[in-house]
Amino acid sequence: MFKRLLALIAITTLTMTNVSAQTKDEKAVADAVETLRKAMISAEKATLEGITLDQLSYGHSSGKLEDKKTFVENITNGNSHFLDITLTDQTITVVKETAIVRHKLFANTDDKGKGPGTVNLYILLVWQKNGGKWKLLARQAVKVNP
Known part of the structure; x- marks a missing residue:
């Protein structure tokens, strides 16, 4: 019983340490x-x-x-229509006023003129702190090889 209690305390401590290891900027990103x-x-x-x-x-x-205008237009007019998006394996690196985010993206889509589909991608995002808020500066996607 005592060993189980110690194990539970150790797991809780490690979990809390990992959660608190994320900086304020990493959380904001x-x-x-x-x-x-x-x-x-x-x-x-x-x-x-x-x-x-x-x-x-x-x-x-x-x-x-x-560019920004085309990205926003294609999302809002349905040319790029995401039914859902799941992000996994995300890492965030903050260097001063810049953040690099990498993750894997899986989504179900229904793009205008293409019909239902799926995407499975690796994504690189570059964020910049602007006026105290993190804003997307760049994004690049690469197909995940099956």
């Missing part, structure tokens, strides 16, 4: 990534515009590049 994920599903124009910088460079796995 993670929140920004989640806001972007939700806005891409809901196609909320104001949120998409607010979470991205005017200089946005948005790279698709096909090699197609979009």
